[in-house]
Amino acid sequence: MLKTDCKVAQKGFSAGPVFFCRKAAVYPDPAEDAGLEEERLSRAVEALHNRLSGRLQKADQAEAELFEAEIMILHDAGYTGRARTLVKEENMNAAEALHLAEKQLCEKLLSGGDPYIKERCEDIRGMTAQLISLLSERGTDLPREKCILAGEELSPSDLSLIDPDLILGILTEKGSPTTHVSVLAGNMDVPYLYGVENLEDRLCDGDYVILDAYSGTVIIDPPEEERKAAEERRNRLRREKKQWMEQAAGCFTKTKVYANLSGMHELETLQKTKADGIGLVRSEFLFLNREDPPSEEDQFEVYRRIVSAMDGKEVVIRTLDIDSDKQAGWLSIPPETNPALGQRGLRVSLLNRELFGSQLRALLRTAASGNLRIMVPMVTAEWEIDAVAEEIKAAALELEKRGESYRIPELGVMIETPASVMIAQELASRVRFFSIGTNDLTRYTLALDREVSGLESFYDPLHEAVFRMIALAVKAAHDHGIPAAVCGELGGNPAAVEKLIRLGVDELSVSVGKICQVKKLVSEIEKRNPERFSETNPEEQK
Numbered sequence: 321m322l323k324t325d326c327k328v329a330q331k332g333f334s335a336g337p338v339f340f341c342r343k344a345a346v347y348p349d350p351a352e353d354a355g356l357e358e359e360r361l362s363r364a365v366e367a368l369h370n371r372l373s374g375r376l377q378k379a380d381q382a383e384a385e386l387f388e389a390e391i392m393i394l395h396d397a398g399y400t401g402r403a404r405t406l407v408k409e410e411n412m413n414a415a416e417a418l419h420l421a422e423k424q425l426c427e428k429l430l431s432g433g434d435p436y437i438k439e440r441c442e443d444i445r446g447m448t449a450q451l452i453s454l455l456s457e458r459g460t461d462l463p464r465e466k467c468i469l470a471g472e473e474l475s476p477s478d479l480s481l482i483d484p485d486l487i488l489g490i491l492t493e494k495g496s497p498t499t500h501v502s503v504l505a506g507n508m509d510v511p512y513l514y515g516v517e518n519l520e521d522r523l524c525d526g527d528y529v530i531l532d533a534y535s536g537t538v539i540i541d542p543p544e545e546e547r548k549a550a551e552e553r554r555n556r557l558r559r560e561k562k563q564w565m566e567q568a569a570g571c572f573t574k575t576k577v578y579a580n581l582s583g584m585h586e587l588e589t590l591q592k593t594k595a596d597g598i599g600l601v602r603s604e605f606l607f608l609n610r611e612d613p614p615s616e617e618d619q620f621e622v623y624r625r626i627v628s629a630m631d632g633k634e635v636v637i638r639t640l641d642i643d644s645d646k647q648a649g650w651l652s653i654p655p656e657t658n659p660a661l662g663q664r665g666l667r668v669s670l671l672n673r674e675l676f677g678s679q680l681r682a683l684l685r686t687a688a689s690g691n692l693r694i695m696v697p698m699v700t701a702e703w704e705i706d707a708v709a710e711e712i713k714a715a716a717l718e719l720e721k722r723g724e725s726y727r728i729p730e731l732g733v734m735i736e737t738p739a740s741v742m743i744a745q746e747l748a749s750r751v752r753f754f755s756i757g758t759n760d761l762t763r764y765t766l767a768l769d770r771e772v773s774g775l776e777s778f779y780d781p782l783h784e785a786v787f788r789m790i791a792l793a794v795k796a797a798h799d800h801g802i803p804a805a806v807c808g809e810l811g812g813n814p815a816a817v818e819k820l821i822r823l824g825v826d827e828l829s830v831s832v833g834k835i836c837q838v839k840k841l842v843s844e845i846e847k848r849n850p851e852r853f854s855e856t857n858p859e860e861q862k
C-alpha cells in the first residue's frame with residue numbers, strides 16, 4: 321500500500337481499478353516507405369477526427385466548443401500538415417514527425433505568452449499522444465469497465481474516447497484546476513487529483529486506488545478492508561447526493577440559495593437542482609476563447625436562453641469581468657506586471673465604452689421579457705457606479721431610437737475590493753443590491769493570490785478579516801434597505817454558512833454542484849432558529 325498527497329482539481333471521493341492512458345514511445349527510425357507512412361498518418365488523423373466528431377454530436381454547448389477547437393487544430397497546416405511534409409520531405413516516421421510538428425507549433429504559439437494558447441498547447445500534446453497510439457497497436461485500447469482514469473497528463477481528446485459513465489475519477493501527474501480536463505471532470509461530477517510524481521512508475525493498469533479529493537490523498541493498492549470501506553463510502557456519498565437533490569428540491573428557506581453559472585453547460589444541471597434563481601452569471605464565458613468580441617445579438621440570444629430556462633426566477637447577470645486568469649486575447653491589453661491589479665473587471669468596460677454599450681443593450685433587451693438584474697464587478701469608487709448609470713441611460717436611449725423593446729433592470733454592485741467595503745454606505749445609496757465576491761475580497765484583503773502555489777498555508781478562506789468586511793457590507797446594505805448576497809466560494813463552504821447567515825446575509829449564490837447541500841444546511845440552520853427565520857413558505861399559503 322502507498323499513500324500520497326496530491327493536489328485537488330475537483331473535489332469528491334472515489335475508488336476503483338486504474339486504467340492508465342500511457343503515451344506510446346517515439347523512436348527516431350526513418351520511414352521505410354514515405355508514401356505508406358503518409359497513408360498511416362492520414363488514417364490516424366481520420367480515426368481521431370471520427371472520434372472527436374462522435375463526441376461533438378453528444379456534447380453540450382461548452383463541451384462542443386472544446387471538441388470543435390480540437391478538430392480545427394487536428395487539421396491545421398502547422399500541425400498535421402507540417403507532420404505530413406516532414407514524412408514526405410525528411411523521410412521521418414509518422415510518430416516522430418508528429419512529435420516534431422507539435423513541438424515547433426507549440427514553441428511558436430507559446431512565444432506570445434497568452435494563457436489561453438498555453439492550454440491549447442496542452443490539448444495539442446494530448447492529440448499527438450492519441451495519434452501516436454492510433455499509429456501503434458494501442459489504438460483500440462480503451463477501458464471497458466468503470467475505472468479511475470490515470471495518466472501523466474490528459475487532454476479533452478483523451479476523455480473524448482471514453483464513455484463518461486465508465487470514469488469514476490481522474491488522477492494525473494501534471495494538471496491544474498483550470499484546465500479543460502478539470503472543467504470536464506466537474507461536469508461529469510467526478511473527483512480529479514493531480515500532482516503525483518512519477519505516476520507511471522507507481523501505477524499499473526488494474527491497480528486499485530482510493531481517490532480522496534476532499535483531503536487530497538491517493539492510496540494505491542490498499543488492503544481489502546480499506547477497499548471495502550472506500551466502496552461503502554463512495555456508494556453512501558452517491559446515495560446522499562441523490563437524497564440531497566430530492567430533499568433540496570422541496571425545501572423552503574428564507575435565506576435564498578441561488579446558483580452561480582459559469583457556462584451554458586451548467587444550465588441543464590442547474591435546472592434539476594431547483595435553485596431559487598441565478599445569483600451570478602459569469603458573462604465572460606461568452607467573451608473568452610475567441611478571436612473577437614460577441615455581437616449584441618449573440619449576447620442577447622444567450623442571455624435570453626438563460627433567463628427563459630429559469631422560467632421567471634430571478635437571474636443576476638454580471639457584466640464582463642476580465643481577470644488575471646480570464647484574459648481575452650482580442651482586447652489587446654498591453655502586458656501588465658500584475659494583471660490582478662490592472663485592467664480587469666468594470667475598469668475594462670469603462671475603458672471600452674462601445675463594448676460595454678453592446679453588453680448593456682443586450683441585457684436591457686433581455687430584461688424586457690425576463691426577471692433580470694445586472695451587477696458590475698471590481699468596483700472601487702462611487703464615480704464608477706455613476707458612470708455605469710450613465711451608460712445604462714445611453715443604452716436605453718439607443719434602443720428607444722431603434723424601436724426595440726427594453727426594460728432598465730435593477731443595478732447591483734459586487735463588493736469584492738476592500739475599497740468597496742469602506743465606501744459601502746455610499747455605494748448602497750446608489751444601487752439596489754450588493755453581492756459580496758468573497759474570492760476576490762479574500763485575495764485583495766490578504767494580499768495573496770490563490771493561484772500562487774506553495775503559499776496555501778497562508779490562504780485562510782475563513783479569515784476573520786474577511787468576515788468583518790462582510791459584516792460592514794451587510795450593515796451598509798441593510799441601512800439602505802437593500803439585500804446583500806454572497807456569491808464567492810465562501811457561500812458554499814459548510815464551515816461558513818451559519819456564520820454568514822448570522823451576519824445577516826440574505827442570499828447565498830453557490831456553484832451548481834453545491835446548491836443542494838447548501839440548501840439543506842440553510843434549512844437546518846433556519847429550523848434551529850425559528851424566532852429569526854419565521855417567514856412561511858408562500859407555496860403553503862396557497
Ligand code: PEP
Nearest residue numbers: 736757758759760807808
Ligand atoms: C468572487 O470574486 O468572489 C466572485 C464571485 O467572482 P469571480 O470568482 O468570478 O472573480
Ligand code: MG
Nearest residue numbers: 736757759760
Ligand atoms: Mg471576483
